[in-house]
Amino acid sequence: MSYQLNPQLFSDDVKLEPIRAGFGRGLKAAGEANVNVVALCADLTESTQMHLFRDAFLKRFIEVGVAEQNLVTVASGLARAGKIPFTSSYAAFSPGRNWEQIRTTVALNNQPVKIVGSHAGVSVGPDGATHQMLEDIALMRVLPNMVVVAPGDSIEAEKATRAIAENGKPSYIRLAREKTPVFSTDESPFEIGKAYVLQEGTDVTLLGTGTMTYELLLAAKLLKEQGIDAEVVHVPTIKPLDENTILASARKTGRVVTAEEAQAAGGFGSAVAEFLSSTLPMPVKRIGMNDRFGESGAPAELIDYFGMSGKKMAKTISEFIEQMPQYHQN
Amino acid sequence: MATLTIPQIEQKANDIRRDVIKMLAAAGSGHSAGPLGLSDIFAALYFNVMNIRPEEPEWVDRDVFFLSNGHCVPVQYASMAEAGYFPVEELLTLRKLGSRLQGHPEREKLPGLENTSGPLGSGLSQASGYAYSLQYIDENPQRFVYVMMGDGELNEGNIWEAAMFAGKYKLSQLIAFVDRNNIQIDGTTEDVMPLEDLKGKWEAFGWHVVEIDGHNITSIIDATSQARAITNRPTVIIAHTIPGKGVDFMEYNYKWHGMPPNAEQAKEALEDLRTLGGQITHEGAGV
Numbered sequence: 001m002s003y004q005l006n007p008q009l010f011s012d013d014v015k016l017e018p019i020r021a022g023f024g025r026g027l028k029a030a031g032e033a034n035v036n037v038v039a040l041c042a043d044l045t046e047s048t049q050m051h052l053f054r055d056a057f058l059k060r061f062i063e064v065g066v067a068e069q070n071l072v073t074v075a076s077g078l079a080r081a082g083k084i085p086f087t088s089s090y091a092a093f094s095p096g097r098n099w100e101q102i103r104t105t106v107a108l109n110n111q112p113v114k115i116v117g118s119h120a121g122v123s124v125g126p127d128g129a130t131h132q133m134l135e136d137i138a139l140m141r142v143l144p145n146m147v148v149v150a151p152g153d154s155i156e157a158e159k160a161t162r163a164i165a166e167n168g169k170p171s172y173i174r175l176a177r178e179k180t181p182v183f184s185t186d187e188s189p190f191e192i193g194k195a196y197v198l199q200e201g202t203d204v205t206l207l208g209t210g211t212m213t214y215e216l217l218l219a220a221k222l223l224k225e226q227g228i229d230a231e232v233v234h235v236p237t238i239k240p241l242d243e244n245t246i247l248a249s250a251r252k253t254g255r256v257v258t259a260e261e262a263q264a265a266g267g268f269g270s271a272v273a274e275f276l277s278s279t280l281p282m283p284v285k286r287i288g289m290n291d292r293f294g295e296s297g298a299p300a301e302l303i304d305y306f307g308m309s310g311k312k313m314a315k316t317i318s319e320f321i322e323q324m325p326q327y328h329q330n
Numbered sequence: 331m332a333t334l335t336i337p338q339i340e341q342k343a344n345d346i347r348r349d350v351i352k353m354l355a356a357a358g359s360g361h362s363a364g365p366l367g368l369s370d371i372f373a374a375l376y377f378n379v380m381n382i383r384p385e386e387p388e389w390v391d392r393d394v395f396f397l398s399n400g401h402c403v404p405v406q407y408a409s410m411a412e413a414g415y416f417p418v419e420e421l422l423t424l425r426k427l428g429s430r431l432q433g434h435p436e437r438e439k440l441p442g443l444e445n446t447s448g449p450l451g452s453g454l455s456q457a458s459g460y461a462y463s464l465q466y467i468d469e470n471p472q473r474f475v476y477v478m479m480g481d482g483e484l485n486e487g488n489i490w491e492a493a494m495f496a497g498k499y500k501l502s503q504l505i506a507f508v509d510r511n512n513i514q515i516d517g518t519t520e521d522v523m524p525l526e527d528l529k530g531k532w533e534a535f536g537w538h539v540v541e542i543d544g545h546n547i548t549s550i551i552d553a554t555s556q557a558r559a560i561t562n563r564p565t566v567i568i569a570h571t572i573p574g575k576g577v578d579f580m581e582y583n584y585k586w587h588g589m590p591p592n593a594e595q596a597k598e599a600l601e602d603l604r605t606l607g608g609q610i611t612h613e614g615a616g617v
Contacts, residue, residue, distance in 0.1 A: 038463075038467065059466065059467065060467060062462065064491075064495055065491075065494065065495070065498075067491035067494070067495070069451075069452075069455070069487065069488040069491055070455050070488060070491035070492055070494075070495055073452045073455030073456050073459070073488065073492070074455045074456070074458055074459035074462065074492070074495060075459060076445070076452075076455070076456050076459060077396070077445075077455065077456035077457060077458060077459025077460040077461075077462075077463070078459040078460070078462065078463050079459075080394075080437075080444055080445065080456065080459070080460055081459070081460045081463035081464065081467075081468070082463070083463055083467065085459075100449055101449075101452055101455075101488065104446060104447065104448065104449050104452065105445065105446065105447075105452050105455075105456060108436065108446050109436075109437055109438070109445060109446035110437075110438050
């Protein structure tokens with residue numbers, strides 16, 4: 001069964017909504033479904049969209065102030081007491097500032113604390129490099145026991161939040177600030193650990209996570225005009241990686257491109273390259289930030305400036321295809 | 331567990347010290363001073379203060395204990411073994427491959443541990459999260475949350491974030507200990523990073539503060555009773571202790587913070603402990 005994409009996908013009036021808005025709805029729904037769900041915030045309640053949960057379940061909402069180390073360690077204690085704590089802040093601060101506390105009291109301690117990192121990526125925009133978290137995927141995916149999810153749009157963020165509430169594991173969910181196109185539908189599937197082929201193709205596999213999946217769909221459309229038939233795969237779960245889906249697509253196309261709104265080193269693309277290098281070695285092009293920090297600017301402007309817009313990526317991908325032979329087994 | 335008399339608890343503290351020396355000597359690495367200094371408090375907690383069932387570590391009505399200064403875990407392991415959580419013989423596996431007794435405590439490895447710690451500064455927050463859950467979500471006033479911190483550990487900012495948090499929410503089921511032994515790795519606490527006025531600091535954060543001789547079993551028990559009776563604030567018990575307590579050549583010497591005794595030193599230490607018997611509580615605590 002093929003993935004149901006939003007029929008308005010490429011129209012001018014495609015629905016736009018911040019991914020974090022879906023998180024806010026998902027958390028409230030998770031709170032309705034399970035009385036053990038609690039929420040903690042570090043003085044960014046509306047910004048991270050936790051106010052929907054707070055207003056519905058005041059007793060289960062805990063304001064910890066601007067104290068990210070305390071945020072996750074208090075959550076660890078709540079988890080020991082049988083609760084399912086969601087902690088939210090900007091990704092630059094959590095997991096940016098409190099990584100050791102996450103490592104020891106959540107990951108090693110193996111408690112089902114949910115780390116919600118909002119405002120990830122350069123699309124934070126004018127706030128600049130300090131607030132544009134780009135290293136979080138790398139930081140979180142190297143932790144044993146940790147699940148890492150970067151939803152592609154607000155509808156998926158809602159589903160991912162509900163799924164993570166019930167997975168019983170330490171988990172990281174990565175959110176973006178800016179409004180982005182909604183490419184999935186209410187009927188689209190979401191399961192932790194699953195990747196989804198959005199569009200089939202034979203010349204190259206384009207693997208996207210988070211906000212980059214929509215940009216890859218745009219890139220694939222442009223590539224089609226050049227006669228390049230790209231397969232677009234959405235990979236919302238970075239850990240555990242859906243190795244079967246990725247391998248099947250890579251085997252078919254023989255070339256892989258990854259895209260993430262994060263450092264190209266150590267993150268999603270690296271996870272894919274690590275997997276393929278030991279399974280089916282082939283050329284892998286990783287698109288992301290190339291060992292530099294972001295800067296202030298308008299979100300769309302920055303995405304384009306740093307080579308992560310559909311248009312810029314189409315160019316990068318077509319050059320990659322020209323340079324690299326298509327890998328075939330045997 | 332049957333209620334023990336004060337002299338019996340003092341004897342338990344001495345048994346715990348003996349276990350600690352043996353464990354550390356067998357392990358060949360680990361911390362000596364802190365665990366010996368804490369033996370009286372742990373004996374009081376595990377044999378009088380806490381409502382626990384060693385044979386049923388996950389008992390839903392239990393009191394919980396969080397160790398924040400994870401490097402002192404030998405004293406917790408020894409207390410747990412003496413209380414019946416696991417066989418005393420297992421103590422000699424400390425720090426060895428395959429052991430449940432990791433060099434720093436790991437909750438998932440050993441039933442009865444409530445947290446995983448080692449990197450300093452996070453235990454008070456975890457205890458606060460648990461206490462918040464009891465007080466505000468479960469609305470269960472019957473259970474208490476105990477946490478042990480080192481004094482050197484109070485250099486960590488995370489501790490003061492938790493102190494603010496517990497003060498704000500008036501977590502009255504939270505009972506914290508500070509092991510005020512005045513030493514840390516690089517020297518005395520007041521040389522490395524002064525903590526005084528320590529009582530005033532906690533009070534300013536909204537806590538009820540009790541200062542005790544951390545080697546006097548009666549004082550320890552009384553302080554915790556008082557803490558449980560205070561229902562509008564968290565309590566911190568600043569327990570003045572002697573690092574290395576009970577072993578003459580280790581007492582007051584910060585060099586024993588991170589060192590185990592060798593075989594010869596262990597023998598001497600055990601002889602020291604035998605002569606002390608149940609009399610150690612009558613000495614001053616160097617307050």
